Amino acid sequence: MAMRGAGVRVSTGAALIGALIVWVALLGPLITLLAHLTPASVMSALSQPGAFQPLVTSVTASLLALAVILLLGTPLAYLMARGRLPFPRVWEVGVILPLLTPPLVIGLLLIFMVGPATPIGAALSHLNLTASDTFFALVVAEVYESVPFYVLGAMAAFATVDPALEQAAALLGDGRWRTWRRVTVPLAAPGLANALAVTWARAMGAFGAVLIIAYHPFGLPMQIWVTLQETGLASALPYALVLLVVALPLPIAAYIWSARARRRL
Amino acid sequence: MLVADFEVARREFSVRIHLQVPPGERLALLGRSGAGKTTTVEALAGLLRLSRGEIRLGERQLSSARHPAADLPPGRRGVGLLRQDPGLFPHLTVLQNIGYVRGADPAAARVAGERLGLGALLGARPRGLSGGEAQRVSLARALQTKVDLLCLDEPFNSLDRPLGLELLELLRRELEDSGTSAILVTHQLEEAQAFAQRLAVLHRGAILQVGHPRELVLRPASREVAELVGYRGWLTCGTQTMALHPDRVYPVGAEDGGEISARVVQMVPQGARIELELEAEGRWHGRFRCRSDRSATIGELMWFAAPGAPIFPTAPTAEEVRPG
Numbered sequence: 001m002a003m004r005g006a007g008v009r010v011s012t013g014a015a016l017i018g019a020l021i022v023w024v025a026l027l028g029p030l031i032t033l034l035a036h037l038t039p040a041s042v043m044s045a046l047s048q049p050g051a052f053q054p055l056v057t058s059v060t061a062s063l064l065a066l067a068v069i070l071l072l073g074t075p076l077a078y079l080m081a082r083g084r085l086p087f088p089r090v091w092e093v094g095v096i097l098p099l100l101t102p103p104l105v106i107g108l109l110l111i112f113m114v115g116p117a118t119p120i121g122a123a124l125s126h127l128n129l130t131a132s133d134t135f136f137a138l139v140v141a142e143v144y145e146s147v148p149f150y151v152l153g154a155m156a157a158f159a160t161v162d163p164a165l166e167q168a169a170a171l172l173g174d175g176r177w178r179t180w181r182r183v184t185v186p187l188a189a190p191g192l193a194n195a196l197a198v199t200w201a202r203a204m205g206a207f208g209a210v211l212i213i214a215y216h217p218f219g220l221p222m223q224i225w226v227t228l229q230e231t232g233l234a235s236a237l238p239y240a241l242v243l244l245v246v247a248l249p250l251p252i253a254a255y256i257w258s259a260r261a262r263r264r265l
Numbered sequence: 266m267l268v269a270d271f272e273v274a275r276r277e278f279s280v281r282i283h284l285q286v287p288p289g290e291r292l293a294l295l296g297r298s299g300a301g302k303t304t305t306v307e308a309l310a311g312l313l314r315l316s317r318g319e320i321r322l323g324e325r326q327l328s329s330a331r332h333p334a335a336d337l338p339p340g341r342r343g344v345g346l347l348r349q350d351p352g353l354f355p356h357l358t359v360l361q362n363i364g365y366v367r368g369a370d371p372a373a374a375r376v377a378g379e380r381l382g383l384g385a386l387l388g389a390r391p392r393g394l395s396g397g398e399a400q401r402v403s404l405a406r407a408l409q410t411k412v413d414l415l416c417l418d419e420p421f422n423s424l425d426r427p428l429g430l431e432l433l434e435l436l437r438r439e440l441e442d443s444g445t446s447a448i449l450v451t452h453q454l455e456e457a458q459a460f461a462q463r464l465a466v467l468h469r470g471a472i473l474q475v476g477h478p479r480e481l482v483l484r485p486a487s488r489e490v491a492e493l494v495g496y497r498g499w500l501t502c503g504t505q506t507m508a509l510h511p512d513r514v515y516p517v518g519a520e521d522g523g524e525i526s527a528r529v530v531q532m533v534p535q536g537a538r539i540e541l542e543l544e545a546e547g548r549w550h551g552r553f554r555c556r557s558d559r560s561a562t563i564g565e566l567m568w569f570a571a572p573g574a575p576i577f578p579t580a581p582t583a584e585e586v587r588p589g
Binding site: 164165167168169170171172173174175178182183186187264265 | 352354
């Protein structure tokens, strides 16, 4: 019995050490970043003329991308979660494909799909939009790179809502929209918040597709890349810090809120 | 008046319902699991489409197989549905759950909660409630809907029996006060009798008999109905089968008109009485049970009277049914 107890203690200890190693390894890059930066270097980089422009570009483009994803992805995720779409596997493949495709390839294919020389590009030009090296192209690239994260997350969130509760709301007089607003969304909210937060982080950090179709205007990831190419590693680090400072608080806040909200349900 | 004449297709058999429920009446739909009881109330509540017929409530047509697009949606039919699963919204407090119904008066919701003994729990979330408390909340919420017909799909079955019967009695009084019609789905005769003014027996999707609960027990129209209302003894004599209800078989002396002689096989205490399991011998053959006030000894020969016991044609055996 004592031998068995000792065995359990050893295996628990080993698991804890393993978990600690993984945790430190995951946080390693962040710790390294902070270790290599001084307040002076950050101030010097950010006091350059136009230093905040990439930040403004990234935030506005990501907010727009998020709005588009929210608007189009939410109904899709709900219908998929409820199995209301014909040929559900086909829809799932459509959502997962951008996730499995390398971002660079997505960018390349987007040029052939919505670039100025394509029928879609021609149609966009009537709206004074060009999906190449424009702010609009940046939003398009960010949407493509991040939409699967939202749809899959939202789908999982909606799947946790018991359809019997939606039926109960309908029996109490709610129409579909009212049920959705009063029951479905509040119950799926913790999962939706997480999905939205991950999507935000992903949109802010979108790079591969952006590099191909939206080199200009510079967002933060592109600014990091260009600075790295032109002046080296050290001068790119302050922009990396800015990107993390802007991109991470929302996901962290959403994670904390959603964990609390789940406990309340 | 609810007038329901419809059919809903199911995998094993279709549920065919022909039923009328006058305003203010409480009807119990009695049947075994899988008989089509839930299908019936779900069709009434608008959760299922009809494959034939229609449902009318007063002047309004609720559902029609001919024009399913015109079916009234669940919340607008004036039909409520209370289920075994209370279906409380976990993100809302007890008071918010009770007052969930569109246009519900918060003060009325509070009063309804207090009337059902939920006063101290109005600010709580459903997560911490006991089964009985959750059902009270569900009941209070259902009573806020001001429906013309309330369907009850075995709502208190997951609770212990005394609590279930107490809530049913509470509900019965509320319905009586408001004059709301109700259909109670149940497989327990005792529950049906305690609640309903009329009883409809459902078997494999068909209503076999409708009548006063006591009338159905005294005069079941078929063997299936007899089984459902508690007959547990089947004595055969040639082409006739006598159905015996444990409460309607009386031990008597041989000279006092006893028509069935039987030996005691087993004795099981049932509350203050003893249920005897007996093997008939003589004119009638078969086993039956009798709830008696007095004990007996195993193997003892006794005489019994069963006044008014229903007699049905003996069901053909499997060999007789087999063709050729």
